[in-house]
Amino acid sequence: MPYLSRIRINPLRAESRKLLASPRAMHAAVQGGLPGVPEQARTLWRLDPDNPHRPHLFVLTTEKPDWTHLVEGAGWPGAEGEHCAVRDYTPLLQQLSPGRSFAFRLTANPVQNTTSPDKATERQQTRIDAGGRRRGFRLGHRTATAQLNWFLTRTARWGFDVPHAPHLEEGHNADNATNExxxxxxxxxxxxRAFGKGQVTRKEAQVVMDSVTFEGRLRVTDPALLTEHLLAGIGPSKAYGCGLLTLAPLPGRP
Structure with missing residues (x-):
């Protein structure tokens, strides 16, 4: 049974500052809340810093978690209010039906695979010069236009589409080459972001990612496919806060 959790983070505490600064540290803290074997648990998480004085950590797990260590080390233990909420995710999944619209939020790492990077690193150039059969290089999209295009050209394979929004200012996120x-x-x-993987700090062993948060409205086209990606995540770098797509019902909309 999937569970969606929301944990309030106190950014003024020392433990919080460590977690907020390091996706690797946050990943370890998230895994620490799971009762099963961490390597076998499928987990997605996302940090939403809408309010910098009270950022929220969202976590999707396949088992019911215990976030006591996060609340005590990085939250407001003993204070009034709901500092940690764990909800069964099944009721939302049961609402998915073709044509139903939801508000959404997704933090993802848009990437492309290429065999000829424009500005190859020393390590990449060595592989290129070696010739022969080789895998392509996974590179992040760096511009907002490319990142948005990455998202919009993949929604069909994720089980939804993003409707047109004529009320938005012309050219807000459209391709000016078309009149759409x-x-x-x-x-x-x-x-x-770039950070060391594990305890290794060599440049070639670093994790490099360009995380992007998308928000808007989607329309369900394939409930089964969308359910699969809600639970499994979207794109790479899932261990480091990317891939979690969350939905919110839109009152009065189909």
């Missing part, structure tokens, strides 16, 4: 009205989606945050 913009889609009901916007990019709210973009971050380029």
């Amino acid at each position: 009205p913009p889609r009901d989606v916007r990019i709210t945050t973009r971050h380029h």
Whole structure:
């Protein structure tokens, strides 16, 4: 049974500052709340810093978690209010039906695979010079236009589409080469990050990612496919806060 959790983070505490600064540390803290074997647990998480004084951590797990360690180390233990909420995710999944619209939020790492990077690193150039059969290089999209295009060209394979939004300003997120009205989606945050993988700090062993948060309105086209991606995540870098798509019902809309 899947569970969606929301944990309030106190950014003024020392433990919180460590977690907020390091996706690797946050991943370890999230795994610490699961009762099963961490390597076998399928987990997605996302940090929403809408309010910098009270950021929220959302986590989707396949088992019911215990976030006591996060509340005590990085929250407001003993204070009034709901500092940690764990909800059964099944009721929302049961609402998915073709044509149903939802508000959505997704933090993802838009990437492309290429065999000829424009600006190859020393390590990449060595592989290119070696010739022979080789895998392509996975590179992040760096511009907002490319990142938005990555998202919009993949929604069908994820089980939804993003309706047009004629009410938005012309050219807000549309391709100016076409006369199509913009889609009901916007990019709210973009971050380029590079950090060591594990205890290794060599440059070639670093994790490099360009995380992007998309928000807007989607329309369900394939409930089974959308359910699969809600539970399994979207795109790479899932261990580091990417891939979690969350939905919210839109009152009065089909």
